[in-house]
Amino acid sequence: MNLLPFLCAGWLFLVGCYALATSRNLIHAVGALAVCQSSTYVLLLAVGYRSGGTAPVFSDVPPGARPVVDPVVQALTLTDVVVGATVTALLLALVVQIAKRHGTVDPDELRELRG
Structure with missing residues (x-):
């Protein structure tokens, strides 16, 4: 198992x-926040990756004949x-x-919003 995608996801999250x-x-x-969200993309794709795997299309190949990535x-x-893009737009x-x-868009100048 290659640790590089997991390290990349952690680095993106920390940045x-x-x-x-x-x-x-x-x-x-x-x-x-969008950068933090992109770390989850890398993490999910790293979890579903299979070495030597192909697309999960089984129309012409019997099941189990070759490794496939997790669909x-x-x-x-x-x-x-899609959720990340929606949240960012909102x-x-x-x-x-x-x-x-x-x-203003400076959080320190938004005194009226403090409770």
């Missing part, structure tokens, strides 16, 4: 978390991409509304 923690801009924070993990990754729309209402 995204660091960028989120040091962000002084809401748009930058949304981008950092469930591929479907989960595609779902993760967060960016909220940032636009905050910028319109408060005139």
Whole structure:
């Protein structure tokens, strides 16, 4: 088993978390969350990878004749991409509304939102 994809996923997650923690801009924070989300794509694809595997199409090959990659993990990754894009779009729309209402995207200047 190759550890490189797992290390890459961990590195992407840590970079995204660091960028989120040091962000002084809401748009930058949304981008950092998108980087964290992309680490899950790499992790899911690494879990479903099979060395020497082919696409899971069985129309002309009897089952068990060759190794195939896991189609469930591929479907989960595609779902993760769609959910990530939707969440990013929603967060960016909220940032636009905050910028319109408060005139800034700096979290420190948004004193009105503190409870």
